[in-house]
Amino acid sequence: MASVPSMVPGRTPGLRVRVLPTGGARRITLHAIVHHRRAFLGAILTAIVLLIGVVGAFWTPYDPMTFNAGPAFSPPDLAHPIGTDVYGRDILSRVMAGAQVSLLVSAGAVGGSLVAGTIIGLLAGYLGGFVDVLLTRVVDIMLAIPGLVLALGIVTLLSPSALSVTVALIAVYTWQFARIVRSSVVAVRHRPYVEAAKGLGSSGVSIVFRDIFPSVLPVLIVQVATAFAWGILDEASIGFLGLGVQPPSPSWGSLLIEGRQYLYDAPWLPIGAGAVVVIAVLGVNLLGDGLRDIVDPRSGGTRS
Amino acid sequence: MIEIKPLISVENLTVEFPVRGSAVRAVDDVSFEVGHGEIVGLVGESASGKSTLGLSLMRMVPSPGRVRARRMEFDGRDLSALDESQLRQIRGSEISLIVQDALATMNPVTTVLEQITEVVRDHEGVRSRRVLRARAAQALRDVQLPDVEINLRRYPHELSGGMQQRVAIAQGLILGPKLIIADEPTTALDVTVQAQILSLLKQIRDGGTSIIFVTHDLATVAEICDRVLVMYAGRIVESGTVAEVFAEPQHPYTQGLLASLLPLGGDPPKRLDAISGQPPRPEAWPSGCRFHPRCPLWKSKGEPEICVNEDPQPDESRTHWAACHFAGEGVR
Amino acid sequence: MLRYIVNRLLIVVPLLLALTVLLFLYVHAVPGDPIAGMLGPNGTPELVAQIRADRGLDRPLLEQYWSWLSGLVTGDLGVSLISGQDITPIVIARIPATLQLTFAGLFFVILIGFPAGYLAGKHKGGWLDRILSPAALIGLSMPAFWVGTLLILVLGVQLRWFPTGGYVAFEDNAWQSLRLTLMPALVLGITLSPFLARMVRASTAELAHEPFIVQARTRGLLPGTISRRYLLRNAILPVVIVIGMQLGTLIGGQVIVEQLFNWPGVARLLIEGAVRRDYLLVQSLIFVIAVIYIVINLLTEVVHASLDPRVRL
Numbered sequence: 049m050a051s052v053p054s055m056v057p058g059r060t061p062g063l064r065v066r067v068l069p070t071g072g073a074r075r076i077t078l079h080a081i082v083h084h085r086r087a088f089l090g091a092i093l094t095a096i097v098l099l100i101g102v103v104g105a106f107w108t109p110y111d112p113m114t115f116n117a118g119p120a121f122s123p124p125d126l127a128h129p130i131g132t133d134v135y136g137r138d139i140l141s142r143v144m145a146g147a148q149v150s151l152l153v154s155a156g157a158v159g160g161s162l163v164a165g166t167i168i169g170l171l172a173g174y175l176g177g178f179v180d181v182l183l184t185r186v187v188d189i190m191l192a193i194p195g196l197v198l199a200l201g202i203v204t205l206l207s208p209s210a211l212s213v214t215v216a217l218i219a220v221y222t223w224q225f226a227r228i229v230r231s232s233v234v235a236v237r238h239r240p241y242v243e244a245a246k247g248l249g250s251s252g253v254s255i256v257f258r259d260i261f262p263s264v265l266p267v268l269i270v271q272v273a274t275a276f277a278w279g280i281l282d283e284a285s286i287g288f289l290g291l292g293v294q295p296p297s298p299s300w301g302s303l304l305i306e307g308r309q310y311l312y313d314a315p316w317l318p319i320g321a322g323a324v325v326v327i328a329v330l331g332v333n334l335l336g337d338g339l340r341d342i343v344d345p346r347s348g349g350t351r352s
Numbered sequence: 353m354i355e356i357k358p359l360i361s362v363e364n365l366t367v368e369f370p371v372r373g374s375a376v377r378a379v380d381d382v383s384f385e386v387g388h389g390e391i392v393g394l395v396g397e398s399a400s401g402k403s404t405l406g407l408s409l410m411r412m413v414p415s416p417g418r419v420r421a422r423r424m425e426f427d428g429r430d431l432s433a434l435d436e437s438q439l440r441q442i443r444g445s446e447i448s449l450i451v452q453d454a455l456a457t458m459n460p461v462t463t464v465l466e467q468i469t470e471v472v473r474d475h476e477g478v479r480s481r482r483v484l485r486a487r488a489a490q491a492l493r494d495v496q497l498p499d500v501e502i503n504l505r506r507y508p509h510e511l512s513g514g515m516q517q518r519v520a521i522a523q524g525l526i527l528g529p530k531l532i533i534a535d536e537p538t539t540a541l542d543v544t545v546q547a548q549i550l551s552l553l554k555q556i557r558d559g560g561t562s563i564i565f566v567t568h569d570l571a572t573v574a575e576i577c578d579r580v581l582v583m584y585a586g587r588i589v590e591s592g593t594v595a596e597v598f599a600e601p602q603h604p605y606t607q608g609l610l611a612s613l614l615p616l617g618g619d620p621p622k623r624l625d626a627i628s629g630q631p632p633r634p635e636a637w638p639s640g641c642r643f644h645p646r647c648p649l650w651k652s653k654g655e656p657e658i659c660v661n662e663d664p665q666p667d668e669s670r671t672h673w674a675a676c677h678f679a680g681e682g683v684r
Numbered sequence: 685m686l687r688y689i690v691n692r693l694l695i696v697v698p699l700l701l702a703l704t705v706l707l708f709l710y711v712h713a714v715p716g717d718p719i720a721g722m723l724g725p726n727g728t729p730e731l732v733a734q735i736r737a738d739r740g741l742d743r744p745l746l747e748q749y750w751s752w753l754s755g756l757v758t759g760d761l762g763v764s765l766i767s768g769q770d771i772t773p774i775v776i777a778r779i780p781a782t783l784q785l786t787f788a789g790l791f792f793v794i795l796i797g798f799p800a801g802y803l804a805g806k807h808k809g810g811w812l813d814r815i816l817s818p819a820a821l822i823g824l825s826m827p828a829f830w831v832g833t834l835l836i837l838v839l840g841v842q843l844r845w846f847p848t849g850g851y852v853a854f855e856d857n858a859w860q861s862l863r864l865t866l867m868p869a870l871v872l873g874i875t876l877s878p879f880l881a882r883m884v885r886a887s888t889a890e891l892a893h894e895p896f897i898v899q900a901r902t903r904g905l906l907p908g909t910i911s912r913r914y915l916l917r918n919a920i921l922p923v924v925i926v927i928g929m930q931l932g933t934l935i936g937g938q939v940i941v942e943q944l945f946n947w948p949g950v951a952r953l954l955i956e957g958a959v960r961r962d963y964l965l966v967q968s969l970i971f972v973i974a975v976i977y978i979v980i981n982l983l984t985e986v987v988h989a990s991l992d993p994r995v996r997l
Contacts, residue, residue, distance in 0.1 A: 189702050193974050196936030197954065201710065201970050204958040281827050285940055288829045289955055304829060308944070315837050322830035330825035337821065412902055444904030457899035460994055461917050470913065474906045507993040523903065 076269055080342045087338020093331025097324075101151040104144030112137065112145035112298050121314045130320035134310055139317055142298040143324050149299035150325075153210050154279025157217030158272055164218065165225025166268070170256055172226070173233025184230070190223040199282060203291045210299065213283055213292045220282075221275050228271055232264040266343040273336030277329045284325050300325050358385035359530055359562050360409065364422040367401070367408045369634075376634045378404045378417070380586040383668060386531065391553065391563040393573035393594070395609070396583035397631045402566050405583070406533040409564070410443050427530055445475045448524030452536040454516035458508035465504040468492070468523050475527055491526040492519070495552060514545035521549070525556065532556065535566040550576050570609055574598055582606050585632050585642035592672030602674035604649040641677065649678055688989075689982070696978055704756065707971055708749050711963045722765060722961040738768060739964065761968040766960055771968050775950060781851050782949035785872070785938060788865045792873020793934070794923065797880030802919050804881065805888025806911075816881065823878035828940040832871040836944075839867060849946040868945040872937050876930060883926045888919045921992050928984035931977055 081087045110118075115135040122132040130139040172183035190198070199216040206212035236242060237260070245259050280300070286292040287301010288308065295302045300321060307318030367379040379401040386392050396402040408419045411431060424431040427446065434442070451457055458467055468491055469484040478484055485504070492500045495518040508516060517537060524532055534553065538546040554576055557563055565577055573580050573594065580597050582590040582605065590603040601607045608627035629646040632638055644650045644659040656677075664675040674680070719735050720727045736742045740751065755762055761771035800820070804813040840848035846867050854861040891897060891914075900910050935951070942952040950969065957965035989995040 185699075185702065189699060189706060191932075192699060192703065192978060193970060194932035194935040194977060196939055197970055197973050200939070200954060200958050201966055204961055204963065204966050205710065277825070281825075284827055285829065285936075288827075288940065289943055289958075291955075291958055307833070308829075311833065311836065312841065315833075315841075318830070318833045319837070322827065322833065326822075326826050326830060329827075330822060333821055333825050407902075410902055412898075414898075440904045440906075442904065443902055449899070449902040451895070451899065453895065456895040459896050459900070459914055459918070461921070461992060462913060466913070470905060470909055471903050474909055475904060509994050 076266060076339055076342055081338065084338045084342055086334050087342060090331050090334025090336070090338055093327060094335050097147070097328040097331055098151065100144055101147035104146075105148045108138075108141035108144045110138035110141040112141040113296060121310070123314075124316050124320070131314060131316040133306060133314060133317055139303075139320055142303055143300070143321055146298035146300050146303055146321075147324075147328075149210050149293055149297075150280055150283050150301065150328075153214050153217070153283045153293075153299070154276055156214040157221060157279045157282075158275045160214065160218035161221035161225050161275065162268070162272060165222040165227075166229050168222065168226040169229025170233060170260070173230040173237065174256055174260070176234075176237075180230075183226070187223045187226050187230075190219075191227075195220045195278075196282065196285060199286060200289070200291060203286060208291050208294055210293050213286055213301075216286070217279055217282055221278065224275070225268070225271060228267055229264055232267055233260055236260050236263050270336055270340045270343055273332055273339055277332040277336065280325060280329050280332065284322075358387045360424075360426045361385045362409070362421060362424050365405070365408060365424065366420045367404050367413050367417055368420070369413075369417045371635065377586055377637070378634045379408060380637070382583075382586075382588050384581055384588060384591065386562050386564060388530075388562055389557060389560045390578040391557050391565055391576055393577035393580040394564055394566045394583060395568065395570060395573055395580060397568060399631055399633060400583045401586040401634070402583045403535050406449065406535050406564060406566050409531075409533060410447055410449065411439055412443070412449075441475065444471050444524075444529075445527040446529050447531045447533065448527075448529040450517075450520055450524045450532060450534045450537045452539050454513070454520035454540075455508055457520060458516070460508060462507075463504065464488075464492075464506055464508065464511070464519055467508070468504075468519070468526060471523060471526055487526065488522075491522040494525065495519075495522045496548075497522065513541055514548065517541060517545075517549055518552070521552065521556075525561075529561060532561055532563045533566065534563055536568070537565075538572065539567075539569070546572075570613055582609070585637050586634060587642065587675065589643065589676070590674040591668070596672040600672075600680070602672070602680040603643075603676045604647050604678075605643050606674070608648070641675070643676075649676075649681065653678065689986070692982055692985075696982070700975065700978070703971065703974055704753055705749075707967045708752060711967050712745060712748070719765070722963070735765075739763060739765060756971065761972065762964055764957075765962045765964040771965060774953065775969070775972060778948060778950045778953055780853065781947060782938070782942070782951060784854065784861075784865060785868055785942065785947060785949060786934065788869035789872030789876070789934060789938065789941075790927065792869050793877045793880055793927070793930075795877075796873050797877030798884055798920075798923055800877070801881035801884025802888050802916070805885035805919070806892075806915060808885070808889040808892070813885075817885070820878035820881045820885075823874060824882075826875055828871055828875045828937045829944055831874050832868070832941060832944040835867050835871060849944070851946070851948050864945075868941045868947055871941050871944075872934065876934055876937055879930055879933070880923065880926050883922055884919060887922045888915065891915055891918055894918075921988070924984050924988040924991065928981050928988075931980055931984075935973060935977065 081091055115137060118128050118132045118136050118138060120132060120134055120136040122128055122136070124131045128138050128140065130143065132138055133142075168183055168187070172180040172187075193201075199213075199220050202216035202219055203212050206215065233256075242255060242259050245255050283292060284300045284304055287299060288304040290305050292301040293299035295306055303321040304318060304325075307314070307321055311318060362385070363383045365379060365382045366377055368375040368377050370376075382405065384392075394402045394405065404413060404417075407413050409424075409426075409431070411419055411434075413419055419432070421432050426442070431439075431442075465485065465488055468488040472478050472484055472487055478487070488504060489500050492503065497503055497515060497518045503511065503515065503519075508519070511519065517540075521537070532553075537553070538549050541549065550572060553563060553565070557576075565573070567573060577594050579591070579593050581588050582597070582603065584605050590597060590601065590606045597606060598610065601610050605627065612627070627646055632642065632645075638645050640658070640660045640662055641647070641650075641664050647659070650656065650659050658677050662677070664677050664679075666673040666675045666679065719732045719741070723731065723735075733742075740748060743751075752762055759772060761775060763769060764771055764774075800816050804816040804820075807813055836848045839845050847864055848867075850864055852861045852864055897910065897914055900914050905914075938949070939951040939955065941947065942949045943955050946952075950972065954966060954969045954973070956962075957969060
């Protein structure tokens with residue numbers, strides 16, 4: 049889920065952000081994705097899941113909120129591919145309608161933390177000195193709290209809703225982005241082409257965005273994919289704990305808490321809704337894995 | 353120096369690496385012999401195939417490389433006919449390899465004692481800790497490592513560079529091999545330690561062990577070798593005793609290498625850039641004599657066709673020969 | 685070694701101090717009144733004021749922080765917002781159950797993750813790798829609650845091999861306690877081992893190119909010696925680091941698993957506190973969990989140093 053390496057006591061052997069050699073960072077192109085088996089499979093799965101989210105926003109086989117669309121606790125059959133729940137609502141329709149909430153929460157969490165983390169990382173890495181020390185400490189502290197625990201703490205404080213889950217996840221993911229960006233910037237800052245740009249009198253802002261940011265970009269893209277997968281998992285987990293989007297409005301998280309209540313009567317609900325989560329996360333993970341391979345062929349995967 | 357019956361005798365050895373459908377020959381059709389108790393220098397630039405040649409004598413080239421040879425006779429056995437388990441018995445016990453970066457070749461998580469004794473255990477089946485320890489201590493004393501008892505308990509990274517190299521040599525020597533392939537064993541060391549290691553190798557030779565000394569440094573060749581093989585672009589281009597080759601180099605490449613040596617106390621050489629240009633890559637060996645694009649002799653002779661079109665065919669039965677159409681002419 | 689630990693603690697102490705500030709602000713600097721929020725529509729102003737006075741929340745902020753902090757130093761975690769009970773004994777009562785599950789989970793993580801990663805890395809590209817690598821990616825994509833639900837349905841409901849939830853202390857009934865631990869621990873193992881497996885696979889595959897492995901072959905060592913003393917002993921090194929890295933995820937997974945299996949641990953207490961909006965309880969529990977996290981992290985570093993002679997503490 050959310051939390052990643054221990055920053056806590058300073059040295060973390062063996063875990064460094066790999067900064068790619070200047071110009072050596074492979075570009076992520078459509079061509080590269082299509083020709084990479086895992087990236088391509090991941091992209092297709094992700095696209096299907098996104099499509100379900102979009103379609104589910106406008107059309108579902110049954111109204112996701114209507115009771116007695118079928119008999120209660122109907123096991124999967126042709127009319128209801130994942131069965132019905134305690135109120136006879138069609139689970140497939142609810143999964144489709146819930147997709148948009150889950151995907152939006154995840155996308156919002158990734159977008160928000162990407163922006164916040166990038167700003168923090170750029171500031172710390174580029175300005176250095178006191179600002180760097182301070183921001184790095186803050187990142188350390190935040191990463192010292194296990195991700196899901198931090199998210200729960202924040203959700204508790206706000207009212208349980210899609211927005212609070214998004215905010216909580218931003219507060220969890222930002223630091224990882226900040227750390228990646230910072231170490232990339234520090235590694236790049238003293239490279240000759242950046243020094244040259246400084247020598248030519250470029251302003252700080254333009255150096256950051258024209259010379260530094262592009263070299264950080266591939267690593268960030270990979271991290272975005274990873275975080276998006278976390279987002280889907282974490283939204284579902286928080287929902288499962290009963291602290292996320294509240295029933296009856298559907299999200300993958302809220303479906304799961306209903307599923308838990310009727311585990312023995314309607315096992316297809318948690319299994320089916322969970323399987324959709326697995327497929328969505330698997331797609332994004334495949335894509336992220338493939339992108340990492342494309343960006344950095346040495347990262348360890350079997351190339352295909 | 354050459355014995356009647358050599359220790360190892362290689363005919364038409366080729367090492368190939370398949371690359372995108374075709375095969376790249378890192379070592380191309382090489383023949384040579386090493387006699388008992390002699391040090392043969394194998395000299396060449398990087399990518400000349402000298403290290404690959406050394407490894408191929410143990411049939412150990414990195415996959416997917418392939419070793420082919422008409423004959424590879426080592427101490428009365430045909431190396432190319434042995435299977436992997438027979439080869440394993442020869443590796444480390446009869447033929448040892450010592451390489452440049454001793455630290456990188458040692459297991460970082462086990463002690464010197466374990467690293468030296470595991471060879472004895474695996475090859476001779478010795479189990480007794482007491483015997484193994486005594487053997488290891490003796491091996492380290494043989495290579496003149498100080499404070500043997502303390503160093504046995506140390507980990508590789510706790511030793512100095514010279515000590516690491518001594519331990520590596522002790523590992524290679526402990527089973528009394530007949531042949532040691534020493535691949536630039538002194539390159540990473542500072543000068544005084546280099547001299548100590550070289551004199552150690554000479555002592556080992558005097559004990560009857562043959563050594564193939566792979567290097568790019570002619571000065572060390574002059575210091576310790578009996579014979580020298582000069583390699584260029586996967587082939588041996590000159591072969592002879594050290595005295596012959598240094599006094600009268602016949603191949604323009606050897607002449608260039610010698611000219612770039614700074615003679616001690618003598619006049620500085622006239623041309624430091626005796627060999628201009630980059631060494632060729634195995635994917636694109638030049639045609640004919642592979643040295644011709646960089647050969648000053650070829651240029652001074654008005655770029656004769658024969659060098660571009662025909663492989664030189666030296667008379668390898670002589671003690672001193674060079675693979676050059678104009679061997680011995682030289683531009684001095 | 686001792687000096688290293690002391691040095692580390694010197695870094696950790698300011699970190700924890702900053703964390704207390706953050707957690708304190710978390711409860712007090714947020715908009716709205718936490719007590720009113722907790723009580724919801726039942727919260728008459730009188731009741732809110734009474735609870736506030738009871739819990740000492742009407743004192744100046746700095747004074748409140750100071751009393752909380754000095755409490756923490758002496759092991760006093762303060763009182764629950766809802767019940768007013770001391771938190772410390774409640775937490776202590778739950779720690780054995782939590783640690784039992786954590787270590788049982790770690791056991792399965794290593795039992796599944798290390799051999800899978802090692803074998804896949806040793807024979808990279810081979811048939812085993814081609815089964816294990818996709819399996820690891822799928823495992824990485826499976827939420828703990830889903831795996832847990834499946835296990836409950838199959839092993840618990842269908843096959844009736846294991847109880848579907850609950851906890852018995854080990855010293856009360858060892859056999860029953862182990863039976864109850866197996867499924868939740870297995871869930872942690874299945875969902876968290878893929879990450880370890882992938883890291884071990886990558887590092888083992890890289891080992892094959894290390895000069896010391898090549899050199900071991902030129903010395904004619906037996907294949908078994910090379911596997912055991914060269915590959916295996918070096919492949920074990922990253923395990924400890926990965927465990928340290930994954931600790932946060934393990935704790936996150938434990939939150940889910942304790943909830944799913946009705947496991948009366950610290951993580952479940954956190955959920956109970958969160959659901960009932962007991963901010964003071966959540967605040968203290970986050971602190972406790974962060975301390976556990978940091979301490980275990982420190983432990984992994986010490987273990988790593990003792991396994992790898994190159995690391996000096």
